[in-house]
Amino acid sequence: SDEQIFEIARLHDAFQETPKSKIFPSAAFGYRRVTIERPLKLAYTPRYVDRLAALQEDKAWTKVDARDQQTLLAALASLAERIPSRTHFEKALQAALRPSGVKLTAAMKKLCQKHLSESDDTAEVCMSGGTPEPDPSLRDYENVPLGDSVTAYVQREVLPHVPDAWVDESKRDAKDGEVGIVGYEIPFNRHFYVYVPPRPLEEIDRDLKEVTDSIKAMIDGLSA
Numbered sequence: 001s002d003e004q005i006f007e008i009a010r011l012h013d014a015f016q017e018t019p020k021s022k023i024f025p026s027a028a029f030g031y032r033r034v035t036i037e038r039p040l041k042l043a044y045t046p047r048y049v050d051r052l053a054a055l056q057e058d059k060a061w062t063k064v065d066a067r068d069q070q071t072l073l074a075a076l077a078s079l080a081e082r083i084p085s086r087t088h089f090e091k092a093l094q095a096a097l098r099p100s101g102v103k104l105t106a107a108m109k110k111l112c113q114k115h116l117s118e119s120d121d122t123a124e125v126c127m128s129g130g131t132p133e134p135d136p137s138l139r140d141y142e143n144v145p146l147g148d149s150v151t152a153y154v155q156r157e158v159l160p161h162v163p164d165a166w167v168d169e170s171k172r173d174a175k176d177g178e179v180g181i182v183g184y185e186i187p188f189n190r191h192f193y194v195y196v197p198p199r200p201l202e203e204i205d206r207d208l209k210e211v212t213d214s215i216k217a218m219i220d221g222l223s224a
Contacts, residue, residue, distance in 0.1 A: 022191055029187075030146035032180025035168040036158060037134035042113065043120035044089040046076040055115035060107060071100045072108060076116075085124035086113070134168070143183070150179050 011021040075096035083089040126133040144153045
């Protein structure tokens, strides 16, 4: 309303701390949104019937030579029921394929990972180029207040809970080139929250009893 607009303008012009107005530097509302990654850990179940069926129903499977399809399935059947390491799985599969002369292609690896693997925190970390490969399903984000060190924040707020996490430093702000995308928000509830004590327990108990008695009377009326 016009009255509310006038009041906001008046408070702004007065430039004073009151229950309805507070003064902050603009940086107080800024943050860097950083991407938190955790390592991919996969366990393979090469003889799991339902997963093998799903693998063969994948469109990418039709692009594998028919002879190679059967050879691959036979090789998978010769492996252990569970292999908690992508590296060990691929080495074992390649060894099982070697007598046939069939090579384990990138497409085959992708199909096996898609259908025969599952995330398992007890499994070995999957490596890529000598570094841990991130697990997209565990990806998270943190808003680090502007002025705070990203490294210190992560050590304080993240690593105590997930020690194997790290920050994706490739995600940088376009303007300053620093880690994390800068954003702003004004958390009104945080800055203007006023604590309201709960009602006395006696009042709550009395209200609950009234509702309970009302429900009981309705049930008695239905059963009469």
